[in-house]
Amino acid sequence: MAKGIFVHRADSIYDDAPEERYQFPKRYLNRAKLFEGDWIAYYEPRGGGGRMGYNAIAQVAEIITDPSAEGMYLALIEPGTYMPLETFVPYHSELGFLESDLQQPDGRLNGGLIQWAIRPISELDFNRILARGLAPENLLPRVDDPEAKRSVGFEDVPAPFEFDFDRDRIETITNRLVRNRIFRRIVLDAYDRRCAFTGLQLINGGGRAEVEAAHIKGVAEKGPDIITNGIALSGTVHWMFDRGLLSLSDEYEILVSRQINNRDQIENLIHPSRKAIVPANPNHRPHPKYLEWHRQRFKN
Template identity: 60%
Template sequence: MAKGVFLHRADSIYDDRPEERYQFPSQYLSRASQFVGDWVVYYEPVKAGKKGYFAIARVEEIVPDPTIANMYLALIEPGSYLPMEYTVPFNDHDGLVERGLLNESGKISGRAQAAVRPISLEDFNRILERGIPDVDDMLPRTDASEPKVVESHFSETVEPFIFDQERERISSISNRLVRDRVFRKIVLDAYDCRCAITGFKFINGGGRAEVEAAHIKPVEANGPDIVANGIALSGTVHWMFDRGLVSLSDNLDILVSRQVNDSDRIWSLVNPSRKAELPRHPTLRPHPRFLEWHRQNCFKC
């Protein structure tokens, strides 16, 4: 096994869905096969956007693409995909982040152009430390102390005691505390800390947004921790959304269940347009397949 990098563009011609699959041509098969059972980091080239290194995931298996000859799919282990809290640039104040791309002359080699490439544990750790730091800069919503998050980066040493720590750190990437922290931040950033249903944006005295990050398709139903499966909601609206009392159409109209005992009061909370207030960028808005799941499996018509 080995860790790797998958290049991905939002406007990619490939049939990628980063949280589920990564499509690549046969020329990369032997290289990508090394990543099965291990982690990869997704990278968006500078010319394609500003993301840089933006997510990690574990490769579960690689299979031939049943629809196109000489193409393959790296299938992502369900629930392993995790966006970065902070996107990591190709270069930062310390220079090149993925230093394995430097040649003997200290210049960027042609390996940087490879869509699928291995990455050293040291470089992977460096990206992870910058993208998912140990310190949570989002203040607690209440004064209650929160459980301490286990350190999320990986150790490179092979000493027995450190090796045990490394296993714990790898496990912490799938730890719900870490994933919820990351999910909350990326969703609230996308929605500017504003409730999509009411339009309210409240910040408490401690600087904490009084809005929550809700999964549209819940984790228990294998809903991914991505912005397109998230929506920012105030506490009461979040409760109603989870219980199917409110939902959204594919056109992002707000829906209120006919089974609600006081629909007039609920509509009074809804923003006057009766459309959800969503991120400007289309890729950050709720994906129709998740909205459909919510209407079919949760919403009480």
Template identity: 60%
Template sequence: NGPDGLVERGLLNDQGRISGRAQSAVRQISPGDFNRIIDLGLDTSELLLPRLDEVGTSTGFQDEQAPFEFEQSRDRVNYIGSRIVRDRIFRRIVLRAYDERCAITGLKLINGGGRAEVSAAHIRPVEANGPDVINNGIALSGTAHWMFDRGLISLSDDLEILISRQVNDLDSVQAFINRTRRVLPPRRQFDRPHPCFLQWHRDHCFKQ
């Protein structure tokens, strides 16, 4: 009930008495009843900002502007988590097999510390029980790795680079991959990606 009587007027019957629908736990509500409930819950008469004469200053605000903060201290909390154990050797053997070169773009970038700016990506991911073996790995740069994990690119069994139809900028992606349109394979034949893992990626990750 509100100050003007029953707010949900849809509960009244034709004679102005409360109908049996009032006993229902879930019932439809008319737009008029909804608007009346909102108006009662939100007092629109209060101003968002004070008037000048209410504040008593020429600017309308009494508080000084807070100084700009260039740094912010944050609380640090301790937590206990768990993660899947990965083989540390996996990255080393994958990057060595691909000569520290991205298999998609062909780029070989080394930072100032002598570390290759390329990662060892799992074709069948660790979260899906993918093993840390050379045939389940491929060397990818950051953007190529991101696209591969999200199924925007994949590989055929003969290492042709497949591009998803869901890519929003096809021309840029085609310019991004190397000119052969195929993965730059490892130097040794038995280090190449296994067709079983490639098939898994196409079936479970690749967005056709």
């Protein structure tokens, strides 16, 4: 096994769903097989509006022939392992290229290697990317967090910058506690800390947003911790959304269940447009497949 890089564009022509699968042609098969059972980092190239850097990690479960496309293969992602990095990591830093192999002896970029859609990466380089992609507070929990005190494996002292993580350390860092923090941050940032259903942006006296990051398809149902499966909601709205009393159409129209008591009060609570306020970036908006899943549990 070895760690690797998967290059993924937002406008990819391939049948990719980074949290579930990565499609590639046969010429990359032998290289991709090296990563079965191990971790990869997703890299955004310049094309398609990419930022030339790393935005997520995931564990490859297995490589299979794509049953729906001749000559194509799929890297299936282990369910629940895809995790966006909290901070986007540029491919080049003050220390040089984070992928050491991208740097030629004269210090210039290896223009051929960076074109590889699938490429290996050293354990040290992968750890450097992971360390830069996670805020320091996500390497160890806050000491005042009661949930963190119950978590297994968080008593370790943080390592220096290189973070020579072994497999157990990676799994500890990517556990549910850390994933919840990252999911909350990326969703609230996308929605400007504003409830999508009410339009309210409530900040408490300590500067913390009162809005919550809700999963559209729940974690218990294998819903991924990705921005397109998230939506920012106030506490009451979140409670009703999780119970199928509120939902969304594919056009982001707010659906109100007839089973709600005091329906008029809820109608007055939601945004006057009766449409959710979604991010300006279309890549950050709720995905139709997760909205459809939620509507199937909507109590009409």
